[in-house]
Amino acid sequence: MTDIPEHCPGTQSETAGKVSACQGCSNQQICASGEASKIDPGIELVKAKLTTVKHKILVVSGKGGVGKSTFTSLLARSLASKNENHNVAILDVDICGPSIPRVMGVLEEKVHQSGFGWSPVFADENLCVMSIGFLLQSNNDAVIWRGPKKNGMIRQFFTEVDWGDCLEYLVIDTPPGTSDEHLSLAQFLKEVPNVTAVIVTTPQEVSLLDVRKEIDFLKKVKIPMLGVVENMSTFICPKCKAKSDIFPANTGGAEKMAEELDVPFLGNLPLDPVIARCCDEGQNPIEECSQSAVILNLNLIVSKILDKLNVDPKHSVDENCRS
Structure with a gap:
């Protein structure tokens, strides 16, 4: 198969579960038995x-600490603000590091279950959140799971959450790397239309090196890329407004990398401590810091994303979708 990472022979291969690359994989026994080649009803x-759900947008990065969750929250808040x-x-x-509940200001909330499934937590009238963080007894609880259990949890998120009948955008915050969660997402979404990805770096x-691997992964699993966002591109002093390069782009930064790999470059976001504080406190930076360079640049990036999705943010919706 060509839509899987190189290290895995693929579930349809005669060597599935039998080669050295399969050693240590939690699914080795299933693949070797031939069961994995059967159609997964979960898909x-x-x-x-x-x-x-009209548009599914993955926010990915091969590197941790690049602000993926922060960008996810900003992107979702911006999309929600375009049209109520x-x-x-x-x-x-x-799964192991759920930070979205804190960033969205719903850390202490819990999900409720109804006949329609889990009800996501609402951070705003038209913006809801689902995270394993809502299912833990304590915010300090560690999630120590192997791949199959993570896989099952992601499937539950997709199939047992009551997303409603009129969801315009589902923004998916992913962990760093290209391992269990990413493989599960690629597997479950491969038959789903309108799935795209935004890469954050x-x-x-040191960050671009890992992001190149993420881009290679997305190409192999055939998930279209909307483009690359360079986060923390410069630091803007909140007092004097002077700019400093905290993370120097010695090799040309994300824009140069995107050009080399033939991936669209969406723009950059500066490092602003006020935005960071808003996210730590669960506030909405789009409302609290509307004139920040971060938000002004974010608006340009979101406009490019909507253009690539061929979406008019002001377009009307079915009457059945109105609250």
């Missing part, structure tokens, strides 16, 4: 459940 269930009749949701699939080469 069809996910496809059916997400048919009412458009419903937006964030799905946090960073910082300017320095």
